[in-house]
Amino acid sequence: MNKKKPIIWTISGSDCSGGAGVAADIKTGHGLGVEVCHLITANTVQNSHRLLSVNAISVEILQQQAAILLEDKPPSVIKIGLVANVAQVQWLAQLLKHTKQVMPNVISVYDPVGQASVGGSFSTTTLEQLTPLLQQVDVLTPNSMEAKSLARLADFCDKSDANETAVEILAKKIHYDFGITSIIIKGGHSRDEQSSSDYCYHQLNQLHGKQDNQDKTLTAISYQLSAQRIESHYSHGGGCSFATALSAFFAQGYLVRDAFTLAKAFISQGLSASERVSESFGHQYYGAFEQQGWPWHTKFFPKIVDELSVKYQDLSAFNSLNLAGKKLGLYPVIDSLYWLKRLLPLGLEIIQLRVKNLAESELEHVIIEAVAQAKEFDTRLFINDYWQLAIKHGAYGVHIGQEDLQDADLTAIQQSGIRLGISTHGCYEFLSAQRLQPSYLAIGAIFPTKTKDMTGQIQGIDNLRQVLSLRPDNKHKIPVVAIGGINLERAREVIETGVESIAVVTAITEAECSHGISPELAVTRLQDIYPSHLNMRVSGRLGDS
Ligand SMILES: Cc1ncc(COP(=O)(O)OP(=O)(O)O)c(N)n1
Ligand SMILES: Cc1ncsc1CCOP(=O)(O)O
Numbered sequence: 443m444n445k446k447k448p449i450i451w452t453i454s455g456s457d458c459s460g461g462a463g464v465a466a467d468i469k470t471g472h473g474l475g476v477e478v479c480h481l482i483t484a485n486t487v488q489n490s491h492r493l494l495s496v497n498a499i500s501v502e503i504l505q506q507q508a509a510i511l512l513e514d515k516p517p518s519v520i521k522i523g524l525v526a527n528v529a530q531v532q533w534l535a536q537l538l539k540h541t542k543q544v545m546p547n548v549i550s551v552y553d554p555v556g557q558a559s560v561g562g563s564f565s566t567t568t569l570e571q572l573t574p575l576l577q578q579v580d581v582l583t584p585n586s587m588e589a590k591s592l593a594r595l596a597d598f599c600d601k602s603d604a605n606e607t608a609v610e611i612l613a614k615k616i617h618y619d620f621g622i623t624s625i626i627i628k629g630g631h632s633r634d635e636q637s638s639s640d641y642c643y644h645q646l647n648q649l650h651g652k653q654d655n656q657d658k659t660l661t662a663i664s665y666q667l668s669a670q671r672i673e674s675h676y677s678h679g680g681g682c683s684f685a686t687a688l689s690a691f692f693a694q695g696y697l698v699r700d701a702f703t704l705a706k707a708f709i710s711q712g713l714s715a716s717e718r719v720s721e722s723f724g725h726q727y728y729g730a731f732e733q734q735g736w737p738w739h740t741k742f743f744p745k746i747v748d749e750l751s752v753k754y755q756d757l758s759a760f761n762s763l764n765l766a767g768k769k770l771g772l773y774p775v776i777d778s779l780y781w782l783k784r785l786l787p788l789g790l791e792i793i794q795l796r797v798k799n800l801a802e803s804e805l806e807h808v809i810i811e812a813v814a815q816a817k818e819f820d821t822r823l824f825i826n827d828y829w830q831l832a833i834k835h836g837a838y839g840v841h842i843g844q845e846d847l848q849d850a851d852l853t854a855i856q857q858s859g860i861r862l863g864i865s866t867h868g869c870y871e872f873l874s875a876q877r878l879q880p881s882y883l884a885i886g887a888i889f890p891t892k893t894k895d896m897t898g899q900i901q902g903i904d905n906l907r908q909v910l911s912l913r914p915d916n917k918h919k920i921p922v923v924a925i926g927g928i929n930l931e932r933a934r935e936v937i938e939t940g941v942e943s944i945a946v947v948t949a950i951t952e953a954e955c956s957h958g959i960s961p962e963l964a965v966t967r968l969q970d971i972y973p974s975h976l977n978m979r980v981s982g983r984l985g986d987s
């Protein structure tokens with residue numbers, strides 16, 4: 443059965459010159475696979491050079507439109523652009539409040555357009571008048587000038603558009619003043635001629651009622667999304683398109699960090715097309731931004747600058763898995779020596795010991811024994827979580843999750859020579875982890891799983907494909923392992939995406955219950971799904987690094 447197409451509402455102005463406002467919103471939304479309902483706040487009179495007038499639509503008409511749309515096209519996301527007057531502010535604040543009462547999962551995204559890019563002001567509302575609306579908004583997308591005025595810090599850090607501390611203060615002030623949980627301060631207007639960095643600050647566990655992170659103590663994160671600056675005379679409506687792209691990604695269930703990353707990529711891709719148009723047609727007029735649909739190439743994706751990338755910017759690549767062009771194949775993840783001994787004789791390239799809740803003294807013994815056993819069978823053994831013990835006892839590698847990544851000493855792991863695998867859940871984490879050049883990257887959960895709570899982090903096959911396309915187009919691709927809910931029925935579909943490996947727990951350990959076959963037979967069947975040449979073992983691999 444086909445999935446229902448998500449619906450977003452855009453509540454913004456019409457730009458008769460065709461570049462910005464609802465025109466940009468509709469083009470963007472449709473290109474990204476969502477239905478766009480548009481409630482027009484004002485009919486503007488403008489061209490490439492100037493804004494002549496802003497003709498507000500009455501709130502009675504807007505209210506009738508909202509009411510009739512609620513009957514059969516309720517929104518997943520409401521995107522707000524031009525708000526023409528105080529009456530509209532008050533109506534919008536009420537609309538958002540009411541909508542959230544009846545549909546708590548609706549997300550509101552506000553792009554605070556105060557000034558027209560062609561010059562002139564869209565609205566005369568003061569910050570005090572705007573406050574009731576800001577208090578209802580979930581996601582805010584100001585540029586640095588707008589952020590300064592919203593934070594009531596207009597004279598603040600005037601020469602420091604690109605200064606992270608300055609934007610961080612602005613974002614936090616806006617968060618505390620209005621309770622907005624996700625803020626991206628766009629750097630498109632900064633003075634940096636080489637790059638454009640957007641500053642992102644957001645609370646975790648907020649939108650979609652989903653978990654952004656398993657670690658409940660971590661409440662907010664911040665990072666920069668940096669891209670090469672692209673100048674174009676065809677960028678009218680780029681800001682509107684950015685906020686609508688974000689809305690489309692939220693409507694499709696993406697977490698905040700992934701939606702921010704995808705929206706930045708969408709803009710870089712569009713600007714790159716706009717640059718080509720600009721070169722062909724010259725500067726005849728300030729032309730419309732070129733919406734290009736789903737960002738499809740790694741070159742459009744931003745560089746993620748976060749705590750981890752700064753801390754490890756000089757770290758060399760981790761040792762490779764020495765696959766000599768072959769794939770890893772089946773990657774069983776087991777929790778005891780019992781399973782290790784049962785599966786090692788089956789001729790595996792890789793296996794993981796994932797032990798939870800064992801006393802330290804017993805754990806060390808188990809790891810020592812596991813390392814010895816795996817060496818005997820010439821199988822790559824990864825230890826989950828316990829990187830110090832993995833180094834101490836010479837395991838082939840260690841697997842680290844996102845929560846443990848902050849505390850693990852990656853320099854010590856790299857210098858010890860053991861390999862590193864990192865868990866990722868979406869494009870933000872994948873891009874961020876890829877920069878650390880680990881031995882492999884895991885992505886999951888591909889499907890729902892009962893082995894681990896992965897609420898809000900189910901990727902699906904489409905997302906797996908998208909993430910795989912974020913690897914560089916050269917031979918330095920880091921191998922990718924897919925994990926989560928993969929079983930005999932679903933394995934083929936996953937393998938066909940091009941992943942180097944599928945990691946499974948219950949497809950093996952519960953094979954008897956689920957399929958009435960032995961775990962050994964489940965291993966053989968899962969191995970058989972890989973084309974046979976991929977299953978040829980790589981000789982002498984454990985000795986070299
Ligand atoms: C191959 C592989 N991928 C992902 C995981 C999950 O690791 P992590 O996020 O650290 O979660 P826990 O396994 O520790 O619960 C994995 N173990 N292996
Ligand atoms: C450890 C882990 N990490 C992401 S999903 C998952 C569980 C995989 O187990 P299963 O193969 O039984 O779904």
Ligand SMILES: [Mg+2]
Nearest residue numbers: 826827842843
């Ligand atoms: Mg872990």
